[in-house]
Amino acid sequence: MFQDSRWVGGTWDLKQFQKDGVTHWDSVIDAEVRRRKWLEDNPESSSNEEPVLFDTSIIPWWAWMKRFHLPEAELLNGRAAMVGFFMAYFVDSLTGVGLVDQMGNFFCKTLLFVAVAGVLLIRKNEDIETLKKLVEESTFYDKQWQASWQDENSSSSKDS
Structure with a gap:
């Protein structure tokens, strides 16, 4: 007990x-x-x-927030800042477009969106495996559907 x-x-x-x-x-x-x-x-x-x-x-709700959510938010913000700095440096090196000019560039905005989405979706290394399993699961039923039609088509061609 x-x-x-x-x-x-x-x-x-x-x-x-x-x-x-x-x-x-x-x-x-x-x-x-x-x-x-x-x-x-x-x-x-x-x-x-x-x-x-x-x-x-x-x-109280604020005790839970302080204990569990704020450290996670700090971790995500730190990662986003590091990825953002790297992406800005990378784009500057690749295109010669400075940091201020990058804000008006479609290519740069797209890279920023990809970086932020990556930070939000991949918080830990285990998240990569989870996303892989999600992709496999989402395509599993499509593969079954395709396989059922292939079996039907192959049996009808044998009958002819």
Whole structure:
């Protein structure tokens, strides 16, 4: 059974997470993450004798944003800035069009769009594999459809 002195009556005792009279939400999130990891590794059946009453909605939305979304946004913004700088330098070297003049050039705007789309779609290396699987899955049914017509056409040509 999960054991933590701050887990009382099926929920987190928020008074035990207070520092200077204010609840330290990052500590609550850390404790809940550890509890869920423990439950993944040690599944236990639920019972009415000891129900889980904790609801993640008691943690304010801004605590979740600060904890999980802002670091991801910083990572994406940093990558976008690096890719953008490289693309501007690359286009300048390739075409001789300076950074300011690139804003009015269709080719440069297209490269900017491709760079931003790439940063948004490929956040981690695993995303490349996910996109490959998505492409395979999207073409799978088309391949099946084509194969069904090929079988029908080949059997009708044999009958003739």
